[in-house]
Amino acid sequence: MSDKKLIDEQHIISSKKGNGMLRREVWVDDKGQVTRYNLAYINHHIFNADNGRIIGFDNAHGYHHRHDYGKVEAVDFKSFAETEKLFEQAWLALRRK
Secondary structure, three states: OOOEEEEEEEEEOOHHHOOOEEEEEEEEOOOOOEEEEEEEEEOOOOOOOHHHEEEEEEOHHHOOEEEEOOEEEEOOOOOHHHHHHHHHHHHHHHHHO
16 A cells, blocks of 8 residues: 555745745555655745755655755654654744844
């Protein structure tokens, strides 16, 4: 059985709050386990490379990794919940700048 896309969300951020978009995609297997994910803050007004992705976490290309202004680095994966928490922390830190 193939994976099913469980979550496909995008939240547009107004220009008053910094422009851009928060993107959240999650695929699960038939047991409900997360098999793929993509969490990203995208803003083409700030950064054009990497499809506008300022920060993000995903497991495409066969490994878990983080995007930070075009720099991609592998991350230790503990759980999807932990990865969501790391993304939220990175996003909130970016907003405070």
